[in-house]
Amino acid sequence: MKNKFPTLAALGLLASPAFLPAAATVNVINGDAAGVGFNDTTAATPVGGNTGTTVGQQRLIAYQRAAAVWGNTVTSTVPINVYATWEALTCTATTAVLGSAGAAEVFSSFPNAPVAGTWYCAALANKLSGVNNSTATLTPPTTGTPTIYQIRARFNVNLGQTGCLPGGGFYLGLDNNPGAGQTDLLVVLIHEIGHGLGFQTFTNGSTGAYLTGSDGTPRPSIWDTFLTDSPTNTRWTQLTPAQRAASALSDNLVWAGPLVTAAVPNVLQVGVPNVAASSPSLPLQNFNVGTASFGPAITNPGITRQIGQVIDGNVANVGPVGLACNPNDPAAAATLSPANAAAVNGKIALVDRGTCSFVIKVKACQDAGAVGVIVVDNAVGSPPAGLGGADPTITIPAVRVTQSDGATIKAALARRSRGAQANVVATLGLDNSRRAGADSSNRAKMYAPNPFQSGSSVSHYDVSATPNLIMEPAINAGLGQSVVPPADLTFTLFQDIGW
Ligand SMILES: [Zn+2]
Known part of the structure; x- marks a missing residue:
């Protein structure tokens, strides 16, 4: 190891901003079978800066753009692999799950962990420790080679077809210019990869129970150390499970992270x-x-x-x-x-x-x-x-x-x-x-509706945020691609948790 330091130092001296690589490498792993999702060969006309000529190519190009947004924003020496597939997700004529994503694994008490005995998602644990702790693998059908991944993402392959918000579908352009009824895929991708990078708790918000490790020990998520009941100023890590479950329904749930609180006046009106x-x-x-x-x-x-x-x-x-x-x-x-x-x-x-x-x-x-x-x-x-x-x-x-x-x-x-x-x-x-979207101390409100909404409650910003934020539970029209102030508060929250 010792002989590598001069090399690193030399790199540092030579580097100038113009030649720096992305702050982190975020790879999209195509997990679809032949002919499906990313491998759909249906012809497509290039749209909104997306030069792909098949539906599958355009999906991959949009994915890679979202990966680049994050790769240019977060910093890590360990590559981040997003294992991505297009699948039939919950859908009706009037509502649809657009996509979902989350961390493949969580780690606690890894080398350099800022808070001991606390869960961090794989991508953040790897960044903080500087080594790849990940062990989870999946095997893309088209390569047959097991691949380590830190984020698992699924998107709705049927959106826009009969029985699944017909007539709409994903807009695959890269210019935030969806047609009427269309959903801007790039924005949804940025949102979902955001979850995979750590915009989520691993605690059960419905019961308040911490996630239990393979050693039988329940541990809080780094997320929970910032979740706070606004009127009582109590952090989730100071509450009992029943109190956490009540807090998740209270409409008084805020994020008590110093960087988000400092940025709120620059973002929310x-x-x-x-x-x-x-x-x-x-x-x-x-x-x-x-x-x-x-x-x-x-x-x-x-x-x-x-x-x-x-x-x-x-x-x-x-x-x-x-x-x-x-x-x-x-x-x-x-x-x-x-x-x-x-x-x-x-x-x-x-x-x-x-x-x-x-x-x-x-x-x-x-x-x-x-x-x-x-x-x-x-x-x-x-x-x-x-x-x-x-x-x-x-x-x-x-x-x-x-x-x-x-x-x-x-x-x-x-x-x-x-x-x-x-x-x-x-x-x-x-x-x-x-x-709009904060308490009187400029702490951002988190989404805490009553009744509890599995998959949405606690792990999003509140819908009262104005202007709209990328990490609200539903994708609003007019969102752009920036995840930093003055447009958005996503990366600021990531900085609070250790990114
Ligand atoms: Zn979400």
């Missing part, structure tokens, strides 16, 4: 759509909201008015509800009763989800003179989902709050004085004390 409400019995409180696909956007300074609750029914075990639907035909336009119309006129109306569409409810309130609408969810879950639907005649803003937050607001309203609804004042606007 100020202002989170929000309901701030207060009353004599309710100290000022912020409620997370889901925004509507119809009506005006939530802006600042927003609308500050008294809340007026619609009450037009009674549900067993729930109590009074305000559906604001047409009782004769849930699909038809609705009109509020005179009493309800008076209750919401000039106010922010509070209604309940259920029976009829969101646009029918909101339009009925608007027709009665409401200046905004808060829809209370009728099912347990968080964070509050958006409000779907379309009606160009709606001109007032509308949001959804969770069932439990709605119950808090209703309880304040129910503290009546002289038979009238209590005076609960709400502002429907942007909370400018936070950035």
Whole structure:
């Protein structure tokens, strides 16, 4: 070993940035059988900078571009092999698993491990130790030669065909310019390889149980040392399994990594759509909201008015509800009763989800003179989902709050004085004390919906991030290829975990 040092030193002296190789070598291993996936010989027209002339060639070229994005970003002396196949993944006419990827193996307490007794994915363990610890092999059918790999990736070979989001399919160009209904393969590849490089926990987020090694010892993932419950400031490694499982459902899960926190102001924009409400019995409180696909956007300074609750029914075990639907035909336009119309006129109306569409409810309130609408969810879950639907005649803003937050607001309203609804004042606007996708301390929110979503919860950034991030659980339109600030926070998180 000793005689190699002069060689390394000489390389260092000679190297200039222009001649440096990629910071890491990321290889794509074609694991498909003849005629399948990468080996599909169906003719294809070059598109968006992808010069391949068969479907298989274009898939491989896009893969190699994604591998290069990461190879030019992370640093490792140990090559990273991505064993990749195209397979039939879960699919229906309206939803599809685009792809999946993860680490082939995990290691703990390897030489130079920054945190002892903690799992690291293979590619990161190899980088940190400077040697190839990997032992996992797979054998590509076309070569018959077992190959060591650090990342396993599968992509949906049927996307765009009958029964699998028909008419869409992957866009194979390299210029982020997919057609309507198409999914940008390159962005999805960057996302999936990101998981394989360590954007994931190996802890069971559903039970909170750590991954148990072959020696029978459960160990946390390096991921868990940064996952933090925001209100209590408690790291996952300080929690019991049951507490971790609860944290994974809390909508309060954040990443307490110093580099991501420092980068959040350069990436995420100020202002989170929000309901701030207060009353004599309710100290000022912020409620997370889901925004509507119809009506005006939530802006600042927003609308500050008294809340007026619609009450037009009674549900067993729930109590009074305000559906604001047409009782004769849930699909038809609705009109509020005179009493309800008076209750919401000039106010922010509070209604309940259920029976009829969101646009029918909101339009009925608007027709009665409401200046905004808060829809209370009728099912347990968080964070509050958006409000779907379309009606160009709606001109007032509308949001959804969770069932439990709605119950808090209703309880304040129910503290009546002289038979009238209590005076609960709400502002429907942007909370400018936070950035979209972070807590008030600039710690990035992690995806923690209730109910738990296997494969998505905990191992992604939250969907509230604005602008959108590559490592959100769903691929949004308009994402580019950069994984660093100011566009994105993926590599910054990698730096927190040791890359
Ligand atoms: Zn993902």
